[in-house]
Amino acid sequence: GVKLPTTTTYVNGKITIREYFTLRHHFRPEDLFEYGMQPQFLSRFDNAVILEDLTSGTLARIFKEPAEGVLQTSQNFFQKYNIQLEITDDAVQKIADEASKSSRIGARALKSVYGRIIKPFEFDPFSREEVKPLNGDGGPFRLVIDDKLVSEALKPAV
Incomplete structure (x- = not known):
């Protein structure tokens, strides 16, 4: 053996x-x-490449780091509405953990999981209580995605 x-x-x-x-x-x-x-x-193939499933740690890096990635694209979208989008490390980890359950589609699962969380905010950001002014005069706004919000958004529909 x-x-x-x-x-x-x-x-x-x-x-x-x-x-x-x-x-x-x-x-x-x-x-x-x-x-x-x-x-x-x-004989038509020069190499054989063995791929492994992405870990949740790798998925978290893929979510946060690329300049044209899911998170950066979302931040750019909200910036047009004068909203500063922030996401906590715990929230990123929950998103990555959920995406890792769909191992057959790799990093594409990040977009799907994150979409379930962010779509309601993209549709009408100012109707959500989580979008708050940075200061009292109604100037720039801030949206913080934390692990609690992620857990709520990812709950199975009843």
């Missing part, structure tokens, strides 16, 4: 050792021939 890598965790006084299999560690190009793919077909 093949020796599988292990992880050891210690939680609540219990040690857990878990073996895990990743195709990336064991893949050989010959495996595709054995699977039944024709050499004429496989």
Whole structure:
């Protein structure tokens, strides 16, 4: 047999050792021939790339960091209405955790999950109590998306 890598965790006084299999560690190009793919077909590909599911930590980075990403696009939208959009780290993590449940669609799940939260604000931002003036004179406004708001928005419809 093949020796599988292990992880050891210690939680609540219990040690857990878990073996895990990743195709990336064991893949050989010959495996595709054995699977039944024709050499004429496989010779057209220079490389085989093994993709892994995105972790919620990676999804959180994808959500926050790109200049043209989901969050930046949303902030630019609200800026047109003189609304400063902020999102807490806990809220970002909840969004990433929810998106990671849809592992088959990768980072596209972020847009879907975030859309469920932000769409009501995009439709009519000033009708929402969460949009508050930064100062008392009705000047610039502020919208803070926190983990409580995310949890409410992601609750299953009853």
